Amino acid sequence: xxxxxxxxxxxxxxxxxxxxxxxxxxxxxxxxxxxxxxxxxxxxxxxxxxxxxxxxxxxxxxxxxxxxxxxxxxxxxxxxxxxxxxxxxxxxxxxxxxxxxxxxxxxxxxxxxxxxxxxxxxxxxxxxxxxxxxxxxxxxxxxxxxxxxxxxxxxxxxxxxxxxxxxxxxxxxxxxxxxxxxxxxxxxxxxxxxxxxxxxxxxxxxxxxxxxxxxxxxxxxxxxxxxxxxxxxxxxxxxxxxxxxxxxxxxxxxxxxxxxx
Numbered sequence: 074x075x076x077x078x079x080x081x082x083x084x085x086x087x088x089x090x091x092x093x094x095x096x097x098x099x100x101x102x103x104x105x106x107x108x109x110x111x112x113x114x115x116x117x118x119x120x121x122x123x124x125x126x127x128x129x130x131x132x133x134x135x136x137x138x139x140x141x142x143x144x145x146x147x148x149x150x151x152x153x154x155x156x157x158x159x160x161x162x163x164x165x166x167x168x169x170x171x172x173x174x175x176x177x178x179x180x181x182x183x184x185x186x187x188x189x190x191x192x193x194x195x196x197x198x199x200x201x202x203x204x205x206x207x208x209x210x211x212x213x214x215x216x217x218x219x220x221x222x223x224x225x226x227x228x229x230x231x232x233x234x235x236x237x238x239x240x241x242x243x244x245x246x247x248x249x250x251x252x253x254x255x256x257x258x259x260x261x262x263x264x265x266x267x268x269x270x271x272x273x274x275x276x277x278x279x280x281x282x283x284x285x286x287x288x289x290x291x292x293x294x295x296x297x298x299x300x301x302x303x304x305x306x307x308x309x310x311x312x313x314x315x316x317x318x319x320x321x322x323x324x325x326x327x328x329x330x331x332x333x334x
Contacts, residue, residue, distance in 0.1 A: 078153055082192070088161055095285055098124060102127040106133055107132070108132065109132075116128070136183045155199070157209065158209070159209045162188065164184060167223055181226060185226070190236065207292050215231075216253075221323055237252070252288070254292075257303035258279065
């Protein structure tokens with residue numbers, strides 16, 4: 074039986090790196106994508122030695138508009154068939170929308186939304202032609218509500234969940250599944266790069282490995298949504314969100330994302 078090949082973006086650290094380790098541990102080959110070549114090469118060496126799998130490295134900045142097409146063309150030229158597409162790459166940023174660097178927010182939209190959508194659009198016809206394949210899009214519990222002080226990030230993740238759920242239903246009569254992973258606060262570089270590490274929201278975090286394992290297993294099982302890395306108390310708050318007065322909810326979220334003194 075041919076080994077399953079997974080294409081995973083954002084694999085230089087965090088959840089993406091753990092996805093790669095999990096897939097390799099199951100004997101699967103990999104295509105790993107990120108900007109930091111040194112991190113990718115180190116991961117390639119680790120996985121090939123430990124699990125005797127093939128790991129292809131593609132160094133790309135997915136905030137650039139042409140990057141997704143270049144990845145697809147490089148993989149097609151290599152003759153590799155992708156079985157699992159894991160759109161993990163993404164980043165956030167804290168601050169008032171009108172005060173933040175617009176170029177950073179635009180790059181966030183390009184990565185979190187445009188690159189993810191483009192890769193899905195490029196690989197999905199191949200999946201449909203073969204009538205097999207699995208897509209895992211990494212969203213966030215942030216997708217379930219608006220996020221004052223992270224307005225663009227929350228909005229991009231709302232797109233990811235909505236988009237993933239919609240195309241999942243479009244594919245109901247195929248053997249292809251689309252899963253959205255909605256992590257809560259997780260131990261990754263996200264907290265420090267987004268400025269969230271000094272907020273109450275990230276006082277208690279879950280391990281990237283646990284979150285990745287839940288997401289990977291959910292993808293294999295063909296689940297629609299997987300919520301991971303969320304405490305019982307956080308689940309209670311999420312359950313109350315739809316019935317809580319909107320202004321009260323927005324105030325609570327803003328306060329959770331303000332920097333602790």
